[in-house]
Amino acid sequence: MAAIIITILLTVWSITIDAPLEEPANPSVTPNPSKAPWYFLGLQEMLVYFDPWIAGVVMPVLIIVGLMAIPYIDVNPAGNGYYCFKERRFAILTFLFGFLVLWVLLVIEGTFLRGPGWNFFMPWEKWDPHKIVALTNVNFPYLFGFREYWAQAAFGLFSIALWYATIPAWYIWRRATLVNVGFTRYALKAFLFMTMMGMVAKMFLRIAFNVKYVLVLPWLNI
Known part of the structure; x- marks a missing residue:
């Protein structure tokens, strides 16, 4: 019934409202802002927080590989053949968070809240x-007083290692997860989950403290 209602609504919507098409492309005029199609605006919005090789290559690959790996790393038989939330609370909430917050919300932000110069505008602005927004970007180790290059690099590596190790280790200690899924499955699951949450943490640092990089190396910036 829900599918029928949605189909009817989309049909009526497509008939009564014209598509928001703009004028033909003019190679002599560059629009400001220049935006990708809406389904790629999430990736374009990620460029504000990450370097292109992360936002445009690493993260899309991890999303695809992660979705492909779900049947192999999720061995919980609960929910097979029937719908349930109580028995699969973590899995469902994780998927919804990744889809709604890290994709739909970024698409909405890039579509409606990014204006000229890719500056952020509230809906009423x-x-x-x-x-012009004056920003002084700093690296994460700089906030803790590290000024020397290699000291910042070491602190950045330590911070990333701590991020990926602390919470999964605590969860193992609390729940004895390895007994149920095994080390390989749990390590892959923990890596994908902490990477997803790391995106949120990096976005927060960028917005709240103008942190550009957590780790700075001659060949790698994160």
């Missing part, structure tokens, strides 16, 4: 093409 006018898109001013002359808006």
Whole structure:
């Protein structure tokens, strides 16, 4: 019934409302802002928080590989053949968080809240093409007083290792997860989950403290 209702709504919507098409492309005029199609705006929005090789290559690959790996790393028989939330609370909430927050929300933000210069505008603000936002970006180790290059690199490596190790280790200690799924499955599951949450942490650091990189190396910036 729900599928029928949605189909009817989409059909009526597509008939009564014209598609928001713009004028033909003009190679002599560059729109400001220049936006990708809406289904790629999540990736374009990620470029604000990550380098292109992460936002455009690493993260999409991890999303695809992670979705492909779900049947192999999720061996919980609960929910097979029937719908349930209580027995699969963590799995369902994790998927919804990744889809709604890390994809749909980024698409909405890139579509409606990014204006000229890819500046952030609230819905009630006018898109001013002359808006300039003065930002002083710093690296994460700089906030803790590390000024030397290799000291910052060492602290960045330590921070990332701590991020990937602490919470999964605590969860093992609390729940004895390895007994149920095995080390390989749990390690892969923990890596994908902590990477997803690491994206949120990096976005928060960027918005709240203007942190550009957590780790800076001659050949790698994260």
